Amino acid sequence: MGTLETMKDIFDNPNKIIEEWKKDGRKVVGHRCMYVPEEIIHAAGMLPYPTFGTPEPIKKADSYFQPCACEFVRNLFDLALDKKFGFLDSMVLCNTCDAVRHLYNMWDTYVDSVPCYMVNNPQKMYDESGFKFYRMELEKFKKLMEDLSGNKITDESLKKSIELYDETRKLLKELNDLRKRDIPAISGSEFLVTSMASMLMPKEKANPLLRKLIDEVKNREIKNADGPRILLTGSIIDNPTLIELVEDMGGVVAVDDLCTSAKYFWYTTKPNNDPMDAIVRFNLERTLCACAHPSEDRYDYLQELIREFNVDGIIYFNIKYCHPFVYESAIFRKKLEEEVPTLTLEVDHSLSGLGQLKTRVQAFIEML
Amino acid sequence: MTTKVTAPGKKSLQTSLEIGKAVKAYYANIKEAKEKGVPVIWSYGLIPREIFNALDAPAIYLEHLPVVIGTKQLSGHYIQIAEEEGFSRDVCAFHRCFLGCAVAKEREPYLEKFFAPPDIIVATNLPCMSESKSFLYVADHYGIPYHFVDAPINTWGSDIPDYAVEYYVDQLQGAIDFLVEHGFNYNRDKLKESVCLSKRLVELWNEIDGYRKAVPSPMSSVDGFTACYPLVSLAGTQLGVTLYENLLEELKQKVANKEGVLDNEKLRLMWFGVPPVYNMGLLNYVEKYDAVVVKSMVEYIVGGAYDPSIMDPERPLESLAYKSLVDIINPTSENMVDFVVKTVKEFKIDGLIGSVKRSCGLLPGYMRLIKDAVYQEVGIPTSIFDLDGMDIREYDDVTSKANLDSFVESLLASKRK
Numbered sequence: 018m019g020t021l022e023t024m025k026d027i028f029d030n031p032n033k034i035i036e037e038w039k040k041d042g043r044k045v046v047g048h049r050c051m052y053v054p055e056e057i058i059h060a061a062g063m064l065p066y067p068t069f070g071t072p073e074p075i076k077k078a079d080s081y082f083q084p085c086a087c088e089f090v091r092n093l094f095d096l097a098l099d100k101k102f103g104f105l106d107s108m109v110l111c112n113t114c115d116a117v118r119h120l121y122n123m124w125d126t127y128v129d130s131v132p133c134y135m136v137n138n139p140q141k142m143y144d145e146s147g148f149k150f151y152r153m154e155l156e157k158f159k160k161l162m163e164d165l166s167g168n169k170i171t172d173e174s175l176k177k178s179i180e181l182y183d184e185t186r187k188l189l190k191e192l193n194d195l196r197k198r199d200i201p202a203i204s205g206s207e208f209l210v211t212s213m214a215s216m217l218m219p220k221e222k223a224n225p226l227l228r229k230l231i232d233e234v235k236n237r238e239i240k241n242a243d244g245p246r247i248l249l250t251g252s253i254i255d256n257p258t259l260i261e262l263v264e265d266m267g268g269v270v271a272v273d274d275l276c277t278s279a280k281y282f283w284y285t286t287k288p289n290n291d292p293m294d295a296i297v298r299f300n301l302e303r304t305l306c307a308c309a310h311p312s313e314d315r316y317d318y319l320q321e322l323i324r325e326f327n328v329d330g331i332i333y334f335n336i337k338y339c340h341p342f343v344y345e346s347a348i349f350r351k352k353l354e355e356e357v358p359t360l361t362l363e364v365d366h367s368l369s370g371l372g373q374l375k376t377r378v379q380a381f382i383e384m385l
Numbered sequence: 386m387t388t389k390v391t392a393p394g395k396k397s398l399q400t401s402l403e404i405g406k407a408v409k410a411y412y413a414n415i416k417e418a419k420e421k422g423v424p425v426i427w428s429y430g431l432i433p434r435e436i437f438n439a440l441d442a443p444a445i446y447l448e449h450l451p452v453v454i455g456t457k458q459l460s461g462h463y464i465q466i467a468e469e470e471g472f473s474r475d476v477c478a479f480h481r482c483f484l485g486c487a488v489a490k491e492r493e494p495y496l497e498k499f500f501a502p503p504d505i506i507v508a509t510n511l512p513c514m515s516e517s518k519s520f521l522y523v524a525d526h527y528g529i530p531y532h533f534v535d536a537p538i539n540t541w542g543s544d545i546p547d548y549a550v551e552y553y554v555d556q557l558q559g560a561i562d563f564l565v566e567h568g569f570n571y572n573r574d575k576l577k578e579s580v581c582l583s584k585r586l587v588e589l590w591n592e593i594d595g596y597r598k599a600v601p602s603p604m605s606s607v608d609g610f611t612a613c614y615p616l617v618s619l620a621g622t623q624l625g626v627t628l629y630e631n632l633l634e635e636l637k638q639k640v641a642n643k644e645g646v647l648d649n650e651k652l653r654l655m656w657f658g659v660p661p662v663y664n665m666g667l668l669n670y671v672e673k674y675d676a677v678v679v680k681s682m683v684e685y686i687v688g689g690a691y692d693p694s695i696m697d698p699e700r701p702l703e704s705l706a707y708k709s710l711v712d713i714i715n716p717t718s719e720n721m722v723d724f725v726v727k728t729v730k731e732f733k734i735d736g737l738i739g740s741v742k743r744s745c746g747l748l749p750g751y752m753r754l755i756k757d758a759v760y761q762e763v764g765i766p767t768s769i770f771d772l773d774g775m776d777i778r779e780y781d782d783v784t785s786k787a788n789l790d791s792f793v794e795s796l797l798a799s800k801r802k
Binding site for chain 2: 080081082083084085086112114115116118119121122123126135137139140141144146147149150153308310311312335337338339340341343344345346347348350351361363
């Protein structure tokens with residue numbers, strides 16, 4: 018099995034990772050959104066597990082959330098109610114969008130089997146008083162993780178975890194850079210699967226696999242690479258179907274600005290003797306999430322992606338009622354269109370209505 | 386779907402008329418300031434009003450102007466304009482209404498009395514994301530400065546840690562510094578005075594609530610919807626205090642005379658969610674069953690639900706930060722749920738109505754939690770249904786009334802048992 022296939026297998030069967038990890042009695046901490054520092058969980062000897070959804074229709078959660086709540090969040094809650102996250106020893110959320118904040122309320126009230134905790138991060142970046150506040154919140158979180166794991170988190174253990182996670186980010190970025198070529202070495206859908214598999218795996222295992230994969234694909238050229246180069250952005254995409262749809266219509270997904278991809282690895286921590294401060298600054302000296310401010314920072318970052326990956330067109334895939342991106346796409350649209358054509362599409366997380374989407378994507382790609 | 390089925394709410398209090406006049410005067414003063422060259426600020430009510438008082442800064446609040454537009458049944462027109470600008474129907478209808486009005490090439494003559502274009506924006510993320518994001522578009526459209534005040538969400542209940550208060554104080558101070566940089570003069574004594582008046586305002590609001598608990602109810606939520614205006618725009622002013630003193634006196638009199646909204650009050654209801662501002666008459670609709678909407682959560686949308694004793698004029702910014710953080714309108718639900726349960730108990734509510742504005746990221750999320758808590762702790766049922774209180778285009782009169790009919794009839798039937 019080649020490494021791409023190995024990554025796909027991990028992506029398709031994340032339970033194997035959990036089973037192997039838990040064999041020795043080690044704990045797993047689920048999380049959602051980027052302001053939950055995985056390094057702290059890892060330094061306590063536990064596995065940080067990014068919770069993703071499934072394209073399954075929502076069953077139980079719709080009697081808790083109104084249908085106007087983000088479908089991704091309802092899907093996560095549905096899985097929680099269905100005890101699909103029963104392997105988690107704890108769930109950690111953070112202060113991003115309204116829907117995630119309500120997920121915390123719901124989880125905390127109705128999911129007894131897995132305790133839920135909220136990391137209260139600022140939404141304003143580059144603000145010294147915000148750094149101080151977040152540091153206090155992270156100190157509380159660190160203590161919680163120590164209590165949950167029974168392991169003390171030392172500066173040394175935290176530094177090692179940061180180093181390990183930075184290595185994953187660097188490797189994913191190196192792999193992502195192979196998409197800058199006129200004929201990319203890896204397709205958008207392959208990359209998303211690899212990125213998500215790397216997020217799910219213990220980084221001790223992910224890093225050697227990523228090194229191997231880079232070696233394997235660095236001289237590779239994907240087929241059907243003569244179409245327009247697309248930057249994919251918008252709400253979380255945790256399934257390659259939408260990317261495959263763009264590729265099937267002749268687009269080359271040259272880069273994606275997604276929580277499950279570039280946002281995860283675009284930056285690494287800066288050298289800092291104080292590892293907690295390094296984490297604070299890593300999260301608050303960048304605006305990658307559409308929830309955060311200043312939004313100009315995110316706009317500049319999108320510009321950087323457009324330039325570096327020689328982008329011909331942008332597609333926003335906004336999950337219905339995903340307010341951060343529904344706002345952002347409306348706010349950025351005019352400015353972005355001065356650079357490259359931009360298409361905003363409303364999608365269901367459950368991937369219904371793909372036929373209509375296909376038509377619109379096809380028309381956009383033909384136009385490009 | 387037509388304007389014919391809608392009607393303004395019936396108000397029964399003299400003070401409601403006085404408050405109506407105060408609203409007009411408030412906007413007239415802003416327009417006058419604008420004409421004199423004073424920059425007009427657009428902001429949101431959870432940025433404490435007292436700060437703007439201390440800076441003598443004229444401010445228009447996003448949660449109020451759409452109400453003015455909505456009550457004149459103009460929301461559909463302006464929402465349509467925002468949608469043409471690229472804002473999806475998923476985005477809060479209040480914000481679409483506000484955005485549409487902001488970017489419209491022309492406005493109805495009636496609205497021109499209330500509309501002053503912004504020169505500066507002070508936005509925040511409390512209680513929801515829309516507050517900070519929609520204003521970005523307005524700032525771009527007018528090419529004006531934008532300042533963002535970050536508010537931590539309340540994960541601590543009523544016991545807010547010092548570091549959270551300190552952070553929010555820094556954020557509020559940042560807003561003050563920003564406005565000073567843009568030409569306003571900050572007067573700390575005025576802030577202290579304003580905090581003092583705010584404290585008094587909420588004490589009076591609590592006293593008013595005390596009388597509103599009376600059976601029969603001396604005041605319905607139709608009046609309550611108007612009566613909460615001073616909490617939005619007149620906090621920290623003598624005018625706000627005077628209006629509430631008048632309201633208190635009027636209610637004292639009504640309670641002493643056992644004068645209720647209805648002669649034969651049989652049911653007491655509470656409304657959770659945004660009532661239809663274009664058709665407040667819907668709240669009177671249930672009166673045919675001798676039912677009265679005694680209370681509405683929206684009356685507390687930007688304050689009034691906190692204990693005024695936390696306000697210390699000698700520590701004005703800390704007090705304002707603290708009260709904002711414990712406010713019930715917070716993305717975490719503990720304080721909101723507790724508050725609704727307490728209100729249901731104290732106001733002897735028989736049934737809770739939850740109207741869902743589908744474009745709202747905040748209030749619908751509380752519905753199930755509140756429904757369960759109210760039922761478990763007080764044994765009171767809740768009826769939840771779709772009703773967009775701002776976007777008149779979404780209004781379905783027949784369905785809305787049918788929802789109310791069935792709920793009220795079932796409540797009456799249980800009472801008869």
